[in-house]
Amino acid sequence: MTVPPPIAERRPIVRSHHGDDFVDDYEWMRDKEDPATLAYLEAENAHTEETTAHLAPLRQQIFDEIKARTLETDLSVPVRRGAWWYYARTLEGKQYAIRCRCPIGDVEDWEPPVLEAGTEIDGEEILLDSNVEAEGHEFFSLGAFSISDDESLLAWSVDTQGDERYTIRIKDLRTGEVLTDEIPATSGGATWSAGATHLFYTTVDSAWRPHRVWRHTLGSTDEDALVLEEPDERYFVGIGRTQSEKYLVIGLSSKVTSEVRVLEADEPEGEFRTVLPRKDGVEYALEHAIIGGVDHFVILHNEDALNFELVVLPVHDLTDRHVLIAGSETTRLEDVDVFAHQLVVSYRRDALSRIGIMAIDDAGIGPLQEIEFDEELFTSGVGANAEWDQPMIRVGVGSFITPASILDYVVSTGELILRKQAPVLGGYDADEYEQHRSWAVAEDGVRVPVSIVRRKDTPRDGTAPGLIYGYGSYEASMDPGFSVMRLSLLDRGFVFAIAHVRGGGELGRHWYDDGKMLHKRNTFTDFIASARHLVEEGWTSADRLVAEGGSAGGLLMGAIANIAPEAFAGIVASVPFVDNLTTILDPGLPLTVIEWDEWGNPLDDPEVYAYMKSYAPYENVGAHDYPAILAVTSLHDTRVLYVEPAKWVARLRATASGSSPILLKTEMHAGHGGVSGRYAAWEERAWELAWIIDIARTT
Numbered sequence: 001m002t003v004p005p006p007i008a009e010r011r012p013i014v015r016s017h018h019g020d021d022f023v024d025d026y027e028w029m030r031d032k033e034d035p036a037t038l039a040y041l042e043a044e045n046a047h048t049e050e051t052t053a054h055l056a057p058l059r060q061q062i063f064d065e066i067k068a069r070t071l072e073t074d075l076s077v078p079v080r081r082g083a084w085w086y087y088a089r090t091l092e093g094k095q096y097a098i099r100c101r102c103p104i105g106d107v108e109d110w111e112p113p114v115l116e117a118g119t120e121i122d123g124e125e126i127l128l129d130s131n132v133e134a135e136g137h138e139f140f141s142l143g144a145f146s147i148s149d150d151e152s153l154l155a156w157s158v159d160t161q162g163d164e165r166y167t168i169r170i171k172d173l174r175t176g177e178v179l180t181d182e183i184p185a186t187s188g189g190a191t192w193s194a195g196a197t198h199l200f201y202t203t204v205d206s207a208w209r210p211h212r213v214w215r216h217t218l219g220s221t222d223e224d225a226l227v228l229e230e231p232d233e234r235y236f237v238g239i240g241r242t243q244s245e246k247y248l249v250i251g252l253s254s255k256v257t258s259e260v261r262v263l264e265a266d267e268p269e270g271e272f273r274t275v276l277p278r279k280d281g282v283e284y285a286l287e288h289a290i291i292g293g294v295d296h297f298v299i300l301h302n303e304d305a306l307n308f309e310l311v312v313l314p315v316h317d318l319t320d321r322h323v324l325i326a327g328s329e330t331t332r333l334e335d336v337d338v339f340a341h342q343l344v345v346s347y348r349r350d351a352l353s354r355i356g357i358m359a360i361d362d363a364g365i366g367p368l369q370e371i372e373f374d375e376e377l378f379t380s381g382v383g384a385n386a387e388w389d390q391p392m393i394r395v396g397v398g399s400f401i402t403p404a405s406i407l408d409y410v411v412s413t414g415e416l417i418l419r420k421q422a423p424v425l426g427g428y429d430a431d432e433y434e435q436h437r438s439w440a441v442a443e444d445g446v447r448v449p450v451s452i453v454r455r456k457d458t459p460r461d462g463t464a465p466g467l468i469y470g471y472g473s474y475e476a477s478m479d480p481g482f483s484v485m486r487l488s489l490l491d492r493g494f495v496f497a498i499a500h501v502r503g504g505g506e507l508g509r510h511w512y513d514d515g516k517m518l519h520k521r522n523t524f525t526d527f528i529a530s531a532r533h534l535v536e537e538g539w540t541s542a543d544r545l546v547a548e549g550g551s552a553g554g555l556l557m558g559a560i561a562n563i564a565p566e567a568f569a570g571i572v573a574s575v576p577f578v579d580n581l582t583t584i585l586d587p588g589l590p591l592t593v594i595e596w597d598e599w600g601n602p603l604d605d606p607e608v609y610a611y612m613k614s615y616a617p618y619e620n621v622g623a624h625d626y627p628a629i630l631a632v633t634s635l636h637d638t639r640v641l642y643v644e645p646a647k648w649v650a651r652l653r654a655t656a657s658g659s660s661p662i663l664l665k666t667e668m669h670a671g672h673g674g675v676s677g678r679y680a681a682w683e684e685r686a687w688e689l690a691w692i693i694d695i696a697r698t699t
Contacts, residue, residue, distance in 0.1 A: 032642075069426050161636055247384070259276070462540065466548075512688070629661070635667065
């Protein structure tokens with residue numbers, strides 16, 4: 001029996017703002033407790049399953065390919081901390097990692113031990129087996145994994161619903177005993193005080209905003225102490241420690257402003273003090289360094305420095321500021337890690353992430369020395385470095401064609417030592433693939449970087465199928481990294497591209513600013529220009545090109561579907577933010593108020609309202625042909641609620657002309673990140689890739 005496309009019931013309500021009335025037929029779906037809502041989602045799932053049933057063999061084939069290329073029983077590169085090497089194991093047939101440690105032999109030896117999968121490791125201790133933690137749950141996510149300074153206690157947190165509310169528990173690693181301390185409904189993190197007498201954590205308000213910092217006294221049954229509550233709904237709070245472990249650090253940040261408060265970690269019941277008071281439009285982050293025997297704060301800030309500036313100032317005199325790296329129009333400073341003898345600076349230039357080292361000695365801080373990576377495209381970042389005083393810095397690098405690699409940078413010599421490259425089984429040969437940087441020209445003349453990868457034997461005559469990915473919000477950069485799962489596309493003759501559109505951070509803060517608020521349309525037109533550029537250069541053709549984006553990238557997908565449906569054969573929108581105007585108009589919904597600094601406040605500003613309505617995917621669904629559309633969501637998503645794609649699909653199906661399939665797939669036991677567990681994630685991605693291949697009309 002054929003399952004027909006569901007036709008959602010219309011229950012019209014009128015939304016009125018700034019003299020504008022909008023009739024919303026499907027807002028009733030927001031009520032998750034309404035049996036009609038769940039019935040509609042289940043009907044959509046049934047329709048999607050039947051419509052795609054013919055892809056089952058291809059889905060299985062792709063899953064088998066992913067599995068065959070993956071070393072299922074493996075170990076991570078050990079990270080040294082104190083008296084132990086810490087690492088994670090994966091075992092064939094197990095969904096989740098097992099976190100372990102083994103003792104250090106010679107304390108002078110910084111060479112990580114070479115551990116062989118499947119062999120017994122002397123002195124190994126299993127700290128946490130997430131497979132055991134996940135038993136009996138359809139969803140599992142590990143939040144905190146925090147070891148006390150003396151390495152005797154582990155605080156960890158888990159979410160088994162997908163709603164990003166975590167329960168913290170504590171284990172005595174000397175005995176294996178799980179202590180009676182249990183803290184429910186936290187936002188995930190856990191930070192120890194020095195001496196492990198206290199544990200700090202945060203909780204969220206009704207809008208899922210982390211707004212309170214709490215202090216738990218180990219072993220106490222008394223109510224935990226409220227350390228800080230942030231009343232401004234634009235601000236998130238978080239707590240951690242400096243790399244030196246000397247200071248506890250509370251960060252308070254909106255999208256455009258931040259403030260940091262510190263407290264000596266060995267005085268956990270003391271009062272946190274503000275380093276620099278918040279100033280509207282000024283963001284800063286802080287680390288701790290010891291220079292010439294004097295405590296300093298190293299601060300990355302953007303006051304009068306659009307792409308940020310790095311400064312250092314003595315803790316005892318915050319007015320004595322010295323510039324280490326001045327602001328630049330071409331280089332966006334993104335982060336700084338501080339160790340006993342070096343600063344490690346993460347920055348971005350020419351749409352590529354980079355790492356530089358600055359030596360610290362008694363004379364001060366030396367010049368920046370960039371670590372060179374010999375590829376046209378790459379993504380790099382600072383890895384796990386648990387010790388304050390260490391002779392090597394762990395970094396990671398990879399590209400479209402080079403699997404993720406873990407390296408140690410020897411500070412004294414500049415040597416890079418490869419510790420491990422992610423294994424790709426089945427005879428993968430990077431020389432059979434090629435990557436390129438191309439530049440599209442947007443409708444306003446701005447050049448937009450596009451990163452491209454394909455097999456070398458894939459023709460460039462417009463016949464190849466293509467997949468183009470985009471995001472373009474929150475200054476997030478989509479870097480060219482390796483993907484085992486993507487090989488199942490490339491080996492079928494696909495071209496894959498990332499459009500580094502405005503709203504992202506690839507070309508610096510101005511690139512972000514030009515794709516937010518009242519410039520948001522640039523994100524959409526950049527993406528469309530990038531897609532057309534691929535066609536013009538012969539990489540693919542419009543009738544074989546699929547677009548993909550998720551979350552805020554899902555808003556991008558919804559917008560391009562309305563603006564340029566003819567440019568794409570299909571669109572995959574994952575947990576898509578497609579009913580954005582309804583959401584941003586309601587300050588009672590999760591995360592709305594903090595989002596006003598990204599999109600504008602349409603509730604109070606008529607100009608913002610009109611501008612957002614002009615591009616909002618849901619409001620602008622039209623009576624015209626659309627490409628094939630697959631919307632994927634999760635019932636328990638707290639960031640982009642399931643109701644947004646549900647309403648969007650219902651409106652598309654009721655309004656659009658043409659015969660292209662419009663599908664909604666709802667995970668009934670997952671959150672914003674989708675299903676949990678690596679095999680489940682492989683199955684999910686195989687499902688999506690099979691649909692993409694089918695729509696692009698290839699085999």
